[in-house]
Amino acid sequence: MKSTLLHKTAPQVAQEIHACIGCNECLLACPALAETISIDVLNRETLSGAISTPVARFARSCYQCGACVAPCPVGLHRDAMIMWIKVRLMRSERGG
Numbered sequence: 001m002k003s004t005l006l007h008k009t010a011p012q013v014a015q016e017i018h019a020c021i022g023c024n025e026c027l028l029a030c031p032a033l034a035e036t037i038s039i040d041v042l043n044r045e046t047l048s049g050a051i052s053t054p055v056a057r058f059a060r061s062c063y064q065c066g067a068c069v070a071p072c073p074v075g076l077h078r079d080a081m082i083m084w085i086k087v088r089l090m091r092s093e094r095g096g
């Protein structure tokens, strides 16, 4: 089941971010998060604009375990959202 979550398009991820109620349950369940990051900042930086150092660090440490999915009360896929940050980081490292 988990692998299908890694193939969401950017519009699908954007739709999920707009549906996020900011409850923080996904981050509370995450074994890879080593510092406090606000959901608002994370959501804002997922699809566009600059990616701050803590968010980049978190995205790089995400190993797509999927533990953030089940706790979401509105059925969103934080793992897919974080995957998009990984993609954006890779693109920026390659110079666009």
Ligand code: SF4
Binding pocket: 029, 030, 031, 032, 033, 061, 062, 063, 064, 065, 066, 067, 068, 069, 078, 079, 082
């Ligand atoms: S998929 Fe990534 S963000 Fe989600 S719980 Fe696992 S490490 Fe954390």
Ligand code: SF4
Binding pocket: 019, 020, 021, 022, 023, 024, 025, 026, 027, 039, 071, 072, 073, 074, 075, 076, 077, 078
């Ligand atoms: S658990 Fe779901 S609704 Fe809550 S902050 Fe995470 S993605 Fe948003």
